[in-house]
Amino acid sequence: MDGLVLYIANKNYSSWSFRPWIALKAASIPFEEVLIPFNDDASNPKFHEISPTGKVPVLHHGSLRVWESLAIIEYAADLYPDAGLWPFDPADKAMARSISMEMLSGFRALRSACPMNIRREKKAIDLPDGVAQDVARITTIWKTMRQRSGGPFLFGAFSAADAMYAPIVNRLDVYDFSVDEDTAAYMAAMKNHPAWQEWETAARAESWIVPADEA
Known part of the structure; x- marks a missing residue:
């Protein structure tokens, strides 16, 4: 399966993008970042092309789409169980x-x-x-x-x-x-x-x- 691709929006504003991005980055989990900036109304029609909800963040892993910040983190934790995304205890x-x-x-x-x-x-x-x-x-x-x-x-x-x-x-x-x-x-x-x-x-x-x- 191909590598992880994380689609996010503006780093200045997108709190929900920030969460999985910093989780993966801090855990040294390899991923490609693709940033699609917001329009003036904090959306973008391109989001609908990549995400079933029309929102970001969304993670692509081959043909799989994983959306919502915490679900993305959970999926990455399953792929990389030794990365320490969650405490081991x-x-x-x-x-x-x-x-x-x-x-x-x-x-x-x-x-x-x-x-x-x-x-x-x-x-x-x-x-x-x-x-x-x-x-x-x-x-x-x-x-x-x-x-x-x-x-x-x-x-x-x-x-x-x-x-x-x-x-x-x-x-x-x-x-x-x-x-x-x-x-x-x-x-x-x-x-x-x-x-x-x-x-x-x-x-x-x-x-x-x-x-x-x-x-």
């Missing part, structure tokens, strides 16, 4: 999957109010109802997991769970949230990871501008 793996699913389905107030934007000038905004509760839950997850594992990442080494929360790190940073010392330490570890820095460098080099909607 069964209990840790169950917890990592639980918090990843919570990210997948939750925190809509934060995600709506504070779209990912790598290039955004760092400044705070007036936050709507629900955002503070989302942030409190997220930072509690981070602190609990890092205390349990010893850090620097949620389960010690970088894992799929960290990939799922990577765009949240950007949101807390560029929207200038006030965070405690433990949260700041985790955010620093994430931003210092070579895969993060590679994505950020590329995002800052992009010239495309998309209106401030969640991508």
Whole structure:
């Protein structure tokens, strides 16, 4: 079967593209990246040519199409079981999957109010109802997991769970949230990871501008 091809959108904005990209990159899983930029409405007709949902990210592996960020990560973990995408301990793996699913389905107030934007000038905004509760839950997850594992990442080494929360790190940073010392330490570890820095460098080099909607 052919190699993995990951289709993504703008690195500056596409939080869902960021998740599987940084997971595969951090785990040293080989893949080809194909970037199709958003139009002004944060979509692109070309997405329908490559994805059954008309959205990205989508992973091509020969004739197989795998869509949705967490499903892509799971598929890559099955292909490369020794890459460490998930913790090897069964209990840790169950917890990592639980918090990843919570990210997948939750925190809509934060995600709506504070779209990912790598290039955004760092400044705070007036936050709507629900955002503070989302942030409190997220930072509690981070602190609990890092205390349990010893850090620097949620389960010690970088894992799929960290990939799922990577765009949240950007949101807390560029929207200038006030965070405690433990949260700041985790955010620093994430931003210092070579895969993060590679994505950020590329995002800052992009010239495309998309209106401030969640991508």
